[in-house]
Amino acid sequence: MEKKFKITICSGTTCYVLGGAHLMMLEDVLPDDLKEKVEIIGSTCLQACHGENARAPFVRINDYLMENASIPKIVEYLRTH
Numbered sequence: 041m042e043k044k045f046k047i048t049i050c051s052g053t054t055c056y057v058l059g060g061a062h063l064m065m066l067e068d069v070l071p072d073d074l075k076e077k078v079e080i081i082g083s084t085c086l087q088a089c090h091g092e093n094a095r096a097p098f099v100r101i102n103d104y105l106m107e108n109a110s111i112p113k114i115v116e117y118l119r120t121h
């Protein structure tokens with residue numbers, strides 16, 4: 041089955057130290073109904089962390105780049121899209 045969301049979790053150094061490490065647990069904590077809609081992959085630096093106002097950690101969900109990502113924020117996004 042085609043997954044609705046492709047989630048790319050940045051595990052580059054900046055994101056990792058600013059909370060990305062925690063996001064790696066996403067797959068384990070997602071509710072079952074969401075779990076079957078997502079494909080989760082890790083990535084090296086998404087090149088989003090270099091700007092002056094960049095707020096890591098970053099996660100990409102399909103074409104949307106989420107800054108300051110957290111598990112509740114990702115779940116909220118998935119629920120509303």
Ligand code: FES
Nearest residue numbers: 052055085086089
């Ligand atoms: S380390 Fe995550 S965008 Fe660069």
